[in-house]
Amino acid sequence: MRNVFIKTFALVALVLSTITPPVSAAQRPIRLATTTSTDNSGLLRQLLPPFEEQTGYKVHVIAVGTGKALRMGRDGDADVLLVHAYDDEIRFVNAGYGVNRRDVMYNDFIIVGPESDEAKIQGLKDALSALTNIRQSKSAFVSRGDDSGTHKRERWLWQQAGITPGGSWYREAGQGMGKVLQIAEELDGYTLTDRGTWLAHKATLPHLKLLVAGDERLYNRYGILAVNPKRFADLNFQGAMRLIEWVTSQQGQDIIKNYKINNEILFFPLAAPP
Amino acid sequence: MKPPLFLFRHVTKRFGDRVLLNIDQFAVSEGVCALISGENGAGKTTLLKIVSGLIKPDSAKVHVKEVEMSWAKARARIQRNVVYLHQDPYMLDTSVERNVAYGLRLHKEPRASIYEKVADALRWARLDHLAHRNARSLSGGEKQRVALTRARIVNPSVLALDEPTTNMDQQSRISTYQLIDELRNEGMAILVASHDQTGFTPIADHHTQLVGGKLIEVETAVRRSRGTKITRFPG
Amino acid sequence: MESLTDASFRALSLLVSGDAELWAIISISFGVSLQAILYTTPVALLTAYALAHFEFPGRRTLVSLFHTLLAVPAVVVGLTLYLILSRSGPFGDLKLLFTQTAMVLGQMVLSFPILVAMGHSALQSADQRVWETAHTLGATPLRAMFTVMHEVRYGLFAAVIAAFGRIIAEVGCSMMVGGNILNYTRNITTAIALETSKGQFAQGIALGIVLLVLALVLNYSLSTLRHRLAMQA
The missing domain is CATH 3.40.190.10 (Periplasmic binding protein-like II)
Structure with missing residues (x-):
């Protein structure tokens, strides 16, 4: 009897989840702390809109220096970081502040x-x-x-x-x-x-x-990482993971590869194809 | 008779449409005390300020020792020779001593000689006990005496006094009359604008009344002879 | 995040230990703002005197213009100066952008209307008799002007203090035309902005304390002057 109840509940939940559109107004925004170079260069304006469209997430870009971005991650003021200081990033992850670091691109x-x-x-x-x-x-x-x-x-x-x-x-x-x-x-x-x-x-x-x-x-390597959800309860960890997934996906990497100013490539994709 | 120091002719001054002054002739002579009386608002202050070079008339011919000159040129001469005293004299925000020294300090006189002269002048005006007080804290009569001393010390040929005895008690009035008389006897030309006719008539050599922008000669009751010592003052 | 008390404690120790970088920033702030005030005050007070003392066509328009200029935001002054001094601007050859000179210029522009407007109302409050007394006792127009200014000196001091208070606390213009270069054009306010963006709060707090103390001192002297002014009247 109890088993049937759970099965029914699961079924209802499944049905509901399929009819709920992926775009939901209730999605919490993702706070992306990143270096000024990704924002100043205009890359994010190409990379983020398709992601927002497909997932319904809003990304709030906070363009600061890498040092500040890492610090914001440590303080729980950001959900996901796109930075370029490889050694510091590794240290950040090892200290338990961040998870799921992935290479993104280099220039x-x-x-x-x-x-x-x-x-x-x-x-x-x-x-x-x-x-x-x-x-x-x-x-x-x-x-x-x-x-x-x-x-x-x-x-x-x-x-x-x-x-x-x-x-x-x-x-x-x-x-x-x-x-x-x-x-x-x-x-x-x-x-x-x-x-x-x-x-x-x-x-x-x-x-x-x-x-x-x-x-x-x-050589300048950019990495992306999520802030460790165990440290702060109110992080948008799911959104952060979705964004990391997107940036390192074939589609995201193609956008990076094709982003040019005056016919010059700015960033070269680095994420291993999934 | 010596020619007048300054002779002003055809002095006009208007405020907007109103003609305030239209004076044919006004003479300023050494050793003469001229009293100008008139109603409030008759233009006494304006006339004195023109004669002192503080207000520019709309038109005027000025003769300085019988030489006619432009206003700009005459004004410089006037400024050097005439000192104007306000009805309610302005005390600079400093000591009595420094107020009196102001005129001397404008010229490059050595400090020591300035303060010697100031000390003398303060004794003359019987103000020496107030030398270090802030001049703003004085009474009306004392302020008037400071102003008089401050004017006398620059040794002007002409003193223009605007209502010098209003707001004064009888005692201060008498000492003011005495000081003025003394200055006149030293050879200064004194111009007094006042409606305190009775007080000034005994020392005035000449009395005119300002009516409708014009100066009218007033016959003084007693034409005093020069050099008479004044001993009595009417109430 | 470093707790506020920890950061404040470190800020105080930076101040008392005479941290070289911190005090360099403070001295740049004072150096630049004092220079600006020093150069602007004579010109501004002359202008204020002319507006208070002479009747000429357009005088009233000028007075209200200066009152309007009081409200011009520092960033607008910064932007304008930036465009003028930039290498592609009309005075680009002087290479003044991102120098202390540019900051001084910006602060001069900012302090000028304050000095003129406040100086003007102080001078206007001066009794007409001051000028007449000075003039009749033989003062040249210049000496008469100094006498008038001396008589309203508390009002003029107040103008200078208010102007100094504004420019030393100003951030927009200094940031734009100074460029916030360490040991050169980084002053208290631009440093606070930078330290916050770097996530280093202690130095920001230390500098904020300096500004607050300064504001206190300036306000105290202003109210003392106001008191004197009231006594004088």
């Missing part, structure tokens, strides 16, 4: 600077000697200074080159990539940027030029 960092190129770094294949030249010529270098993924990479590069940057030539802006590029443009300075943001802003930066690229130290 590369580049060093841009003024046309005059006083530090003579154009064409160098080695990022470290480029930085050394900049340091020696005391040309202005604009740093993100905001603990973002790009900033972390920049500090790592200086460290690798054995230089402690500081002094009046080293300007810490503390702002997003787009703003830092503008500052470099105005101050005739060098800066480290992700290729995506550079391509998106290049047209408005007539005095800046791509000078160094191709060093494997400049």
Whole structure:
């Protein structure tokens, strides 16, 4: 008797679930904390709408530096993180703050600077000697200074080159990539940027030029991960998982692959096909 | 007789449509005390301010020691020679001493000599005991005396006094008459605008009344001879 | 999240331990705002005096214009200055954008209408007799002006303090034209904005405390001046 009741209940539930449309107004939004580069470059505006349409989820994008994004994840202020600081991400997962980290895509960092190129770094294949030249010529270098993924990479590069940057030539802006590029443009300075943001802003930066690229130290990997649902009760973990699934799906990866600005690819898909 | 210091001719001043002043001739002479009486609003203050160079008349011919000159040029001469005293004199927000020193400090005089002169002047006006008080805290009569001292110290040729004795008690009035008389006897030209006719008539050499924008000569009852010492003042 | 008490405690220890970066930020704030006030005050007070003392066509329009300018948001000033100073703007060759000079300029623009409007009403309240007394005792027009200003000095101090209070607490314009560069154009307000976006609250709180203390001091001096002003009247 009891068994029949459960079976009936399950059947009713199943029927109800099939007639309930996938798009439900009651879906809670997914809070995506991400780096400024994915948002500034315009990628998210291509990647997210089809997801929202198919699943009925709304995605609230909070574009901040990677450091802040990770911190928001730790504090339960975001459900899912799309960031680019591989070592920190692994540490984040190992500490139990996040789960289900997946590679998403990669692009590369580049060093841009003024046309005059006083530090003579154009064409160098080695990022470290480029930085050394900049340091020696005391040309202005604009740093993100905001603990973002790009900033972390920049500090790592200086460290690798054995230089402690500081002094009046080293300007810490503390702002997003787009703003830092503008500052470099105005101050005739060098800066480290992700290729995506550079391509998106290049047209408005007539005095800046791509000078160094191709060093494997400049490789820039983006990962996505969900915030550990065990830590906070009110996380939208299901939504987070659906989003991760979408971003790493064939469809999502195709959108990334096909996203171009001025005929240049910004990001290269990295997720293993499911 | 010496020519007048300043001779103002055809002075007109209007406010909007109303003609306030239309004066044919007004002379300012050394050692002469001229009393201008008139109703409130007759234009006494405006006339004094024009004669002191504080208000620009709509038209006027000014002769300075018999030389006719433009208003702009005459104004500079007037400013150097005439000091105007308000009915309710403005006390700068500082000590009595510094108020009196103000005019001297405008010129590059050494500090020591300024304060020597100030001390003398305060003694003259019997204000020395108030030297370090804030001038704003004084009574009306004391303020008037500070103003008079502050004016005298810059050594003007002409003093223009606007209702100097209103809001004063009898005692202050008498000492004001005395101070004015003394200054006149030192050779200063004194212009007094006042409706306190009785008080000033004994010391005024000349009395005109401002009526309808015009100056009318008033026969003074007693034409005093110059140099008479004043001993009595009418009630 | 770091608890508020922990962050506040760290903020206090940053302040008392004389943290170099923190105090550099504070000194940039004061340096820039004091410069702006120093350069603006004479011009603004002259303007205020002209508006209070001379009758000329368009005077009333100008007065109400300055009162309108009081309400212009800092970000609009920042945007305008940005466009003017940017390399593609008319003064791009000066390369002033993202420098302290640009911040000083922005704050000058912001403080000018406050100084003019408040200075004007202070000077207007001055008795006509002040000017007449000065003039008749032989003061040149310039000296007469200084005498008038001296007589309403508390009102003018109040204007300067109010203007300083506004520009040192201003964030939009400094952020836009200064660029928030560490040890160069990062001042108290832009640093607070940045530290919050980085998730580092202690420094933000420490700087907030500085601003609050400053606001207290400024307000206290303002009310003291108001008191003096009332006594004077």
